Amino acid sequence: MIQVQNLRKVFGSKVAVDDVSFSVEKGQVLGFLGPNGAGKSTSMRMVTGYFRPTSGNISIGGVNMLEEPELAKRSIGYLPENAPLYSDMTVASFLGFCAEIRGVTGAAKSKAIDRVLELCFLESVRNQSVDTLSKGYRHRTCFAQSIIHDPEVLILDEPTDGLDPNQKHEVRGLIKRMGETKAIIFSTHILEEVEAACSRAIIIDRGKVVADGTPDQLKKLVPGVNSLDEVFRAITRPDTVK
Numbered sequence: 161m162i163q164v165q166n167l168r169k170v171f172g173s174k175v176a177v178d179d180v181s182f183s184v185e186k187g188q189v190l191g192f193l194g195p196n197g198a199g200k201s202t203s204m205r206m207v208t209g210y211f212r213p214t215s216g217n218i219s220i221g222g223v224n225m226l227e228e229p230e231l232a233k234r235s236i237g238y239l240p241e242n243a244p245l246y247s248d249m250t251v252a253s254f255l256g257f258c259a260e261i262r263g264v265t266g267a268a269k270s271k272a273i274d275r276v277l278e279l280c281f282l283e284s285v286r287n288q289s290v291d292t293l294s295k296g297y298r299h300r301t302c303f304a305q306s307i308i309h310d311p312e313v314l315i316l317d318e319p320t321d322g323l324d325p326n327q328k329h330e331v332r333g334l335i336k337r338m339g340e341t342k343a344i345i346f347s348t349h350i351l352e353e354v355e356a357a358c359s360r361a362i363i364i365d366r367g368k369v370v371a372d373g374t375p376d377q378l379k380k381l382v383p384g385v386n387s388l389d390e391v392f393r394a395i396t397r398p399d400t401v402k
């Protein structure tokens with residue numbers, strides 16, 4: 161469903177993403193791990209068509225993102241880091257607006273709003289204006305907009321960032337359930353999330369893929385080490401180290 165080949169992104173003299181390749185099929189949840197500044201968001205922005213790669217190829221459901229971006233983007237739902245919200249709208253009207261942008265109108269729009277309100281546990285704030293929501297509810301509203309058109313592909317940039325432990329648990333469960341029928345990529349700094357929700361994970365360090373495997377395979381990568389946390393620290397370098 162998602163095919164990424166030899167992706168590279170250069171900003172001036174900075175190589176942010178360097179020869180990254182991977183694929184994700186329907187029914188798979190791919191965790192994207194890496195230290196701050198490793199190139200996760202930049203890779204995700206390229207997969208969603210938000211950034212054009214310096215070189216490399218991206219195909220979504222067999223559609224080439226660089227040649228037919230509008231068509232390729234139709235099957236993608238995207239939760240960016242710091243997603244924007246229209247603060248003077250109610251949650252339901254904001255989601256309705258997002259549905260219309262995605263071409264979902266009339267009775268299908270009402271159904272889509274009800275579906276995502278229920279999935280994201282937002283029914284109690286349906287008619288509340290976005291600017292009065294707590295951070296967690298605001299975040300879940302952003303999540304809801306990413307799935308309003310029931311996309312086959314979901315790209316989620318740190319979807320549990322800023323949520324309390326109960327909400328983190330709910331969102332992980334939601335990602336895992338949706339991963340049964342969709343192809344999902346999500347980035348996280350929380351390594352337990354990989355074991356809780358991912359069928360596979362990639363670790364990126366300084367723009368390059370340094371590990372790719374199931375959570376169990378990754379845990380066995382470094383001899384004498386038995387947790388993802390220790391493996392992560394053994395094979396990546398903090399962005400404060402040159």
Ligand SMILES: Nc1ncnc2c1ncn2[C@@H]1O[C@H](COP(=O)(O)OP(=O)(O)OP(=O)(O)O)[C@@H](O)[C@H]1O
Pocket residue numbers: 171174175176194195196197198199200201202203
């Ligand atoms: N628009 C841009 N212009 C210049 N440099 C950029 C731009 N976007 C990202 N970068 C640089 O590319 C590198 C990768 O950044 P990116 O945001 O992809 O990292 P990340 O892995 O998502 O980090 P974090 O975990 O902190 O969110 C960083 O050095 C960053 O400063």
